[in-house]
Amino acid sequence: MTTNADQATNLDQATLLGHPVGLFVLFATEMWERFSYYGMRALLILYLTKHWLYSDGDAGMIYGTYAALVYAVPVLGGMIADRFLGLRKAIVFGAALLVVGHLGMAFEGPPATVVDGVVIRSQGHEQIFYLALSFIVVGVGFLKANISTIVGALYGENDPRRDGGFTIFYMGINLGAFVATLLCAYLGETYGWRYGFGLAGIGMVAGLATFLLGARFLQGVGLPPEPMALSEKRLGLALESRIYIASILFVLLIWSAIQNTQEMGVLLTAFTAVVTSYMIWFSLTQCTKQERDRMLTMLFLMFVSVVFWALFEQAGSSLTLFTDRNVDRGSFFTAGMFQSLNPFFIIVLAPLFAVLWLFLGRRSREPSVAFKFGLAILQVGLGFFALVIGAGFAGPDGQVAVIWLILMYLLHTTGELCLSPVGLSMVTKLSVQRVAAMMMGVWFLSSAFAAYVGGWIAGLMAIDGS
Template identity: 55%
Template sequence: MTEQAIDKTGSQEREFLGHPIGLTVCFLTEMWERFSYYGMRALLILFLTKHFLFSAGEASLIYGAYTGLVYMLPVLGGYLADKYLGSRKAVTYGALLLVLGHLSLAFEGPQAVLNGDMVERSEMHVSIFFLSLALIITGVGFLKANISTIVGALYGPNDPRRDGGFSIFYMGINLGSLLATFFVAGIGEIYGWGYGFGLAGIGMLLGLLVFWKYQHLLEGRADPPDPEALKKPVFAGLSTEVIIYLGGVVAVLVMWWLVQNQKMVGSLLGASGVLMVMVVMVYGFTKCTQIERERLIVATILIVFQTVFWALFEQQGSSLTLLADQQFNRDLGLLEVTAAQVQTMNPLFIVILAPLFAWFWLKLSQKGLEPSTPAKFGIAMCLVGIGYILFSYGLGLTDGPGKSFFWLFVIYLFMTMAELCLSPVGLSMITKLSVARLVGMMMGMWFLFTAFANFVAGFLSSLTGTSSHGANSAQLDVGATIDLFNSIGMVAIGIGIILFILTPMMKKWMHGVH
């Protein structure tokens, strides 16, 4: 494709290495934010089972509630940014909360002890731990959807570089994850949980400083929609902006309560998902043209179906990490990796394969052969399903610990290839198919269903363990895990086939958007 053939109408004019220069700011900010998030996530299930001595079942449900809430709050954060704050202010506030949350995790407290069938823990430090999670949840709510929205705002509606830009942005996410899952995970497991969590906090601080110093390069594309109205006093002398920030503090307290009541989280996420679909559909049928409405329908279908993918993908931080700890030989010859460091394979594969996938999609696009977004979703579902079925086969080949690391390699490779077919193009799809006035809400809807998937992931992981206390309470039931992984693998493949069948209809309703 020649330079003249690229339609850059509406895109940011100032460029760096062929893309809008604002992409560099988003890349670095999100890289350090993901460094902190994935570093903490890599340690979380092991910290819960080994430090606080929660059972595998209990720890999995806490993990699922936490990761679910992390992806639920961007619905609210996206709305507040669209209507009031603008993405720049929302991202800055979210980053501040994240720094506080990650650094406070470093105060791990004393090791829990087992007294008969009872676990004795420091309740104060357990409360601090849950408060730290609440700060991170709320911070991600203000940051996550809005940093992605900024990336979309850098490109015009017909700029073919958009998918490549999101792939580059996504590679930044996984570069941060790569560094985190190796260094934060390794330091946390080997030298102490507090050191690992503290390093994650330092990473988030770097992300905040980068965005603060270089936000001018966004050239106003992330500013509030009405800056003057945002500063006017509206209640008790407080401006809308200050009220929103105080509301964020209240949200932290609500999240602190919710993350400790996991069943409530599942009900809330399920009901919120149904309500969000209804709101979008009512809006589409009452205030949109036929083209806008049909595009919203396609976006909604893909958002709902991606729930299955993320429920399988997020086993990395829960059941797959516990399996790596308990069942697999992690001595690779040149080095022996810790259980949490096994998660390094996903971002490592992303960093290696993302440029190849971006190049591959561009070449196919030039020849008119690039699969549509619905077809890519179908490919992703089939790949992740095959990965789980192969892993289940390998898991059952030998009894007891010491299983071949090769099977972990297989499932992470298939999950990564599936991820590259779905996630970068999924984020891009939201910005392209959404009505301009709804893009923040639709991005939030994407994360809401991702949130529900994360909760389901925790629930599925809990089915592989036991809820009893005792010396073996964190051990997984390998037989139950094999049966579960086989079943969810088949479900994923079935959904992939359904998406292939629906692709012609959805492609028509996308009205030229690819």
């Protein structure tokens, strides 16, 4: 007779293509989550400038503030999952918030109009838009870091399948991003914003359903660390309920932050300056010479990464506006669809780069982390230079041939493949053990700061279409 325990064991040990079945549940969940995220991202800057009639500068700052929060909030979501909710509950809650946020984006309302030089917007629908963005920020915070953690937990520490599992998982991310930027961008720009945003929302519903239906294959991973503690009541509410209520209140805080981009920038800049100053002081006064050199090298490389990501993030803002106004796209392709070039090139080139680094490593010729960061900066710069060359060949209508845009995305992607995979590894290798966890937080903070700076740069790169 087969017992429930036997069935559970069989589910835990089930494999597909040599990997735990749970990996493919997470693959599909993350694919749909990234589908919804990148589908919305492909439309956001165009929605801000065309529907709400924000200036390029204001739209860039809204986009940058939103992106900064998307990078920063997962740090809090990860802490809450580790200490209280467990990974599974955090992912389900985050996915539910994302469904609300993405479907909320579909309530576009009437387009803004200009009366006597003043932009008139529907205040109610505009606030729904900001609230929807806030739900997405907090939803990503609960889901993004925690789902990656579950992937790692499916394998033993020395399991030789581990790297292959993460490769499959990250392929899901890029597959979702590639398909979403084609479909959502086309629907949104061709038939109406609500259709593109609505499709992104449907994608997130599919992701939530996939995780709920496939959770039984996760080998008992991701359960709350102290299940009984979640039921402890204060003021008549269990701890789990208080966490959910506090998270909704945090959504309202984010709602305000996205609308106050300047204040958000001052706060983020000041906090970054304080943290950086402390780390420099710590390196100079509390470390041995060898530790000091490692810490200062890491801080410098973090600065380089800020520059890279601030420029790279133009893909979702100023470069999409440039594509919309100044690139000869033909009659079918919309501006947002060209964001699909980045995930497409990653899918094609990531295996080649992995083989290249392995080939060079076996011959003791693999470039250092610093050299890879330098290559990344060089390539992102060359990508923009390609557009400068293309602009020199523009016709009388100011339209640039699409091949220059494709070349730019190719160079930006090869730069990303030089820098992105080694970033977290660099932090773990160079950090002094006493502050290793803090330095990981500083790394994520640098990504958030880079996203905000990217929004500021987008404003400086405002294009009038001429």
